[in-house]
Amino acid sequence: MKNNKELIFSWPVIVIAFIIFWPVGLGLLVMRMNSDKVLLLQSGRVLSLFSWLSGCLVLVGITANIDEGYDSFDIGLITFFLIATIVLNYFGRRLKRKGLKYKKYIDLVVNSGIMDIETLSNLMSKPYEEVYSDIEEMIEKGYFKRTYINDKHQIVIVSSKVNDVPLDSSSSNSDEREIRKVVVRCSACGANNEVGINKVSECEYCGSKIQG
Numbered sequence: 001m002k003n004n005k006e007l008i009f010s011w012p013v014i015v016i017a018f019i020i021f022w023p024v025g026l027g028l029l030v031m032r033m034n035s036d037k038v039l040l041l042q043s044g045r046v047l048s049l050f051s052w053l054s055g056c057l058v059l060v061g062i063t064a065n066i067d068e069g070y071d072s073f074d075i076g077l078i079t080f081f082l083i084a085t086i087v088l089n090y091f092g093r094r095l096k097r098k099g100l101k102y103k104k105y106i107d108l109v110v111n112s113g114i115m116d117i118e119t120l121s122n123l124m125s126k127p128y129e130e131v132y133s134d135i136e137e138m139i140e141k142g143y144f145k146r147t148y149i150n151d152k153h154q155i156v157i158v159s160s161k162v163n164d165v166p167l168d169s170s171s172s173n174s175d176e177r178e179i180r181k182v183v184v185r186c187s188a189c190g191a192n193n194e195v196g197i198n199k200v201s202e203c204e205y206c207g208s209k210i211q212g
């Protein structure tokens with residue numbers, strides 16, 4: 001099942017879908033961006049860039065034919081890129097807002113250690129229910145691992161230190177485990193991670209590579 005999902009959302013399939021019938025390609029692209037932890041944090045900017053490019057093609061289409069007039073092919077092409085511009089802009093803005101919101105939650109929960117939904121709701125200026133479902137969604141997407149919301153509506157992270165062993169360390173002897181650590185801010189999600197000095201590790205929250 002997982003392999004099927006990976007195939008449907010793979011880049012070649014998305015590109016082919018764009019060529020055959022672009023709304024399907026766009027749908028797959030947005031779904032991929034929405035389900036990929038790292039992409040989701042950055043995808044808004046990518047879609048906005050495509051939206052600008054598409055908008056430029058609309059302007060080129062309009063100005064290039066301004067003297068000769070427009071035949072039905074020109075009008076079709078201009079309409080196609082106009083709709084693409086609007087749709088890309090819409091999804092780009094939505095995903096950008098979502099990415100920024102997730103980064104803000106990561107900053108508050110991970111970096112500032114705020115675990116109370118009520119406090120988060122106040123700090124985010126969002127209704128309590130919305131914050132609750134946002135955090136549930138982030139847990140589901142895997143940003144917060146080994147995490148749950150308890151009866152007192154507090155976010156509980158069972159252990160945040162399990163993933164600390166550097167990826168390139170195959171040794172398990174105790175000397176290797178006592179590596180000196182530094183706190184590194186993940187460039188993708190903004191979470192502070194403890195990483196062994198000069199070691200490449202994976203961000204515990206979004207999975208991006210980080211260098212200690």
Ligand SMILES: [Zn+2]
Nearest residue numbers: 186189203206
């Ligand atoms: Zn990260």
